Amino acid sequence: MIDLDFEQLPFSLLDEPHRERLKAAMEMAFFEAGKVLLEARRPSDYVYVVHKGAVLELDPTLPADAGRLGVYTAGDVFGALSVLNGRSRYRFITEEETLCYLIPAALFKTLCEEQPAFADHFRQRLAGKNRLLAERREGGVTMAGFMLARVHQCMREPLVLPTGGTVQQAVAALNQRQADSLLVERDGRVGVITKTDLLRGLVDEGLTPASPALSLATFRLVKVPPDEYLFAALVSMTRHEVERVVVMEGRKPVGVVELTDVLSFFSSRSYVVGLEVERADNLEALSLASARLPELIRALMAQGVKMRFAMDLLAALNGRIISKAFQFVVPEASQDHGCLLVLGSEGRGEQILKTDQDNALILDDAAHWPDRDEHMRRFTETLLTLGYPRCPGNIMVSNPEWVGSVSDWRAKVSRWAGQGDDAAMMNLAILIDAHPVAGRTELVDTLRETLFQRCSGDQILLSRFARPSLKFSTPLNWFGALKKPDQGIDIKKGGLFPVVHGVRAMSLEQRITETGTLARLEKLVDAGQLDAGFAEELGEAMALFAELRLRQQLARLEGEGQDREHPPGNQLLVERLSALERDLLRDSLQVVNEFKKRLSRRFHLEY
Amino acid sequence: MLKRLVQKRRHGNGPYGHLFQAPDGHELMALDCETTGLDPRRAELVSVAAVPIRGGRVCAGAALELHLAAPASLDGESICIHRLRGVDLAQGIQVREALEKLLAFIGNRPLVGWCVDFDLAVINRYLRPALGFELPNPVVELSALFRKREHYRSPNGLPDLRFEQVAGKLGVPVIGRHTARGDATTAALMYLKLNPMAATGQGDL
Incomplete structure (x- = not known):
């Protein structure tokens, strides 16, 4: 029946x-x-x-x-x-x-x-599903990006022609600034001259380069205030059939928004970057798409998108890029025998900018892959061209140490667990954050199960494993206020690392398979290991550290480099923060201190 | 037990000898009959169905369903239950033919059913005069399995042993109640739930 x-x-x-x-x-x-x-x-x-x-x-x-x-x-x-x-x-x-x-x-x-009709039904669903997936992956953020961007994020500095400027001066200024329009002032009113106006003047009205340009200006302008939504600016351009609006603060012009700027602003949204990654069918296209990620991050930050969503989105995009690169470099037949892992911060989905490439490869025991080393070396080089710097610790697939069959990995895990020294613990920690991005993803579950079997019940090992989380002191003084050393405080060592590593140690003990710190915190709450309030505070603290660090990295990316304003590494200059940020940072670091105390009781790290 | 030994000796080398072999444990057969009454001494077969259970799967599509020619005792009362009218059974086959088909289908596989004793009693009543033996297959009684499970969970409670209630409790959808094939399918699914070893396809009985 x-x-x-x-x-x-x-x-x-x-x-x-x-x-x-x-x-x-x-x-x-x-x-x-x-x-x-x-x-x-x-x-x-x-x-x-x-x-x-x-x-x-x-x-x-x-x-x-x-x-x-x-x-x-x-x-x-x-x-x-x-x-x-x-x-x-x-x-x-x-x-x-x-x-x-x-x-x-x-x-x-x-x-x-x-029955062809029956087959068509399923083929159509495949096409429909692909489209749906692409929309869904980026959907939330795209809409937010579109609705929330403000005019001042996208406007250019106004280019003002001095009173009495000639047509020649106007053209020279436009060329020099790569602009399409310039502003003029007459009797306190602001007018605009576009390239089209200049052409019209020279050709139709018989002006010479030496004539004053003022007569060409249009004084009926479409104006917007700087904190208007960009979306609204786009609407008024459409309504008035113009290609630029002038941004006015009171009676003073502070900027110009060109239609092309708006369009390119929106086109740098995640949705478009995501689509570009998906469409890329060769390495050049992929590396173009990859190069747009910092721009995207900056836009997300400017809109105040929550750190957690930004991390998830970037993790997804980075994962797709690496997975695509893997498909380009490694032959189809071999892809079915191996599983490419990303490790460390990338594995936790917390690497926002491309800081380094931590990756490894698991092969199934049946794999026969003669040119493996060559392929892996090429893969590492490829990631390098895509903008992922080399891992300073050489944790990359080009290093044969981080490539192996399931049984090799098993042996490695038990060797590291037996060694018990700092380097071995570091390796285990890196491996626990492994997240599959390409190939046979179920191999990772086997690896993780091995890790849990060996480590989760071993209290001495867990204690050794958790110890590094106390290694760096929290940058708070005896009264609980922020320390202010001249070289700045190290936000990664002082704040980020203890949280990430402590949560990692607890997850190892509780056999939690999630890799993201925030997801792990949720699971720890479910397992009754942390109370929900404290877990949330930890999560908020981590998001704050990540955000401060990211802002610094972005500033450095803009090439301002090694001067006093932007010290190298993860040093954060306290006096450059606003009062509110300083308060937040202090509270977050206090949460970190409390967490360290709990860790030390839990894993017996007092001695 | 003794009866089975005697019958095995008598028929073990005959044309139905394979029925007396020990089952290999890979397959079971869920069995259900619809009859004209509830008294196994008088009730007559209306239809019978068998659904194979193979490697943790219920082969619902591969089931055997036989409708018999309308027996003399088919009356209004039983039609109300199984909804097979005389007309529906006009295409039905004779008892002897049905028994042959059934035996060929179920072979020596263990039989699973809800209150399967009743069904066996009715079938055996036909088998004895026709072929001279009773069904020798091992039998798995679902109500006994269920009672055991409930007793283990709440030793003092009296389990509700109505078919629909049990199905509901096991989370098994009742498929086509009071059709032989539907009840047999439901019984097969209940067996998978009551015997998790079988559901994963690892163990046998």
Whole structure:
């Protein structure tokens, strides 16, 4: 008895004899919650129809929330595309206990061949789904970016022609400043002269280069205040059919917004960068898209997008770029045998600017890959050209130490765990943050399980592991106020690292598979290891540190370099912060101090 | 037990010898009958269905369903339950033919059912005069499995043993209640729930 409505899509596309064949071959099976029905990149033996329960579709290369692509409930069909394409793109996992009908893959293919309408249904869904995914990935931020940007973020300095300036002077000024228009003043009123006006004057009205330009100016201007939404400026340009608006503060012109500026401002949004990454079909295109990331980050920061969302978005984009690069460099056949990991901050999804490339490769035990070292060296070089600097610790796939089969890795983990010295602990810490970006993602789960098995129950090891989180003192003095040394305080050592590493140690003990610090904090709260209030404070503190650090890195990126204003490294000059920021920083560092105390009690680090 | 040994000796080398072999443990058969009454001594078969359980999967599509020719005792009362009227059974097959098909389908596989004793009693009542033996298959009684589970969970409680209630409690959808095939499918799903080893396709019984 098949309790399925065959009058519903897609089964209504089958004719009666084919429906009978389908009915005769269907099986039913229960799957408990949390079972992986279909692994990413694996072929599927069945097409599944959910009868009862819920199945999640996950992209294992993305951070937890962004990776949830879809939910399938009663009556939904999944696995069809996996059967048609030969392998599944994503991971399907039951969210609750689920009863499914199974259609054998061979039969499903036959049905598709013999009933074209049935096959078309699934092909169309593939196309629709791709589009949906691209929109969804960037959706929230794009809309926010579009709605929230203000005029002053995008305007140019006004180019003012002195009174009595000639046409020649006007042209020279326009060329020099690469502008399309300039402002003139007459009797306290502001007018604008565009390139078109100049042409009109020279050609139609017979002016010479020496004539005064004032007569060409238009004084009916479209004006906006500087804190108007950019969106509104775009609307008024459209309404008045002009290509620029003048930004006025009171009666004084403070800037000009050109239509082309608005368009390029919007086109630097994440959505567009994301699309460029997806469309890139060679390395040049990819590296162009990759080069636009800092610009995107700056725009996000300017709009005050929450650090957490910025991190997630950048992690997703960086992940896609690295994954694409991997596909370009490594031959198709070998991709199925290896899993590329990003480690460290990139693995936690907390690297916003490209600071270094930490990555490693796991191979399955069956892998035969003769040119592996050569491919890996090329891959590292490729990332270098994409703007990811070398890892100073040489934790890269070009280093054979960080490439190995599952059993090699197992041996490495147990060797490091046995060694117990600082370097080994550092390696373990780096490995725990591993996040898969390309290839056979399920290999990472095996690796992580190995890590947990070896380390989670070992109190002495955990204590050694957690110890570095106390290594750097918190930059607060005895009265709980900020220290103000001349060279600035090191925000990474003093604030970021203790939080990240402490949370990492607790996650290792609790076998938490999430890699992001904020996600780990949530899981620790769920497991009853931290109270929700404290976890939130820690999360806020971390976001603040990350933001301060990022701002500094961005400033350095602008090339202002090593002077007194922008000291090298992660040094933060306290006196350059606003009073509010200083207060926030002090409170956050106090939270860090409290966390260190808890860590030291928990892992017995007093001695 | 003794009866089975005697029958095995008598028929073990006959045309139905394979039925008496020990099952290999990879497959089971969920069985259900619809009859004209509830008294196993008088009730007559209306339809019978068997659904294979293979490697943790219920092969619902590959089920066998047999409708028999209308028996003499088909009356209004039982039609109300299984909804098979005389007309529906006009295409039905004779008892002997049905038994042959059923035996060929289920073979020596263990039988699973809800109150399967009743179904077996009815089938055996037909089998004895026709072939001279009773179904020798091992039997898994779902209500016993369920009672055991409930007793383990709440030793003092009396479990509600109505079919729909049990299905609800196990989270199994009731598919086509009071059709032989539907009940057999539901029973097969219940078996998977009551025997998690079987559901993962690892263990046998």
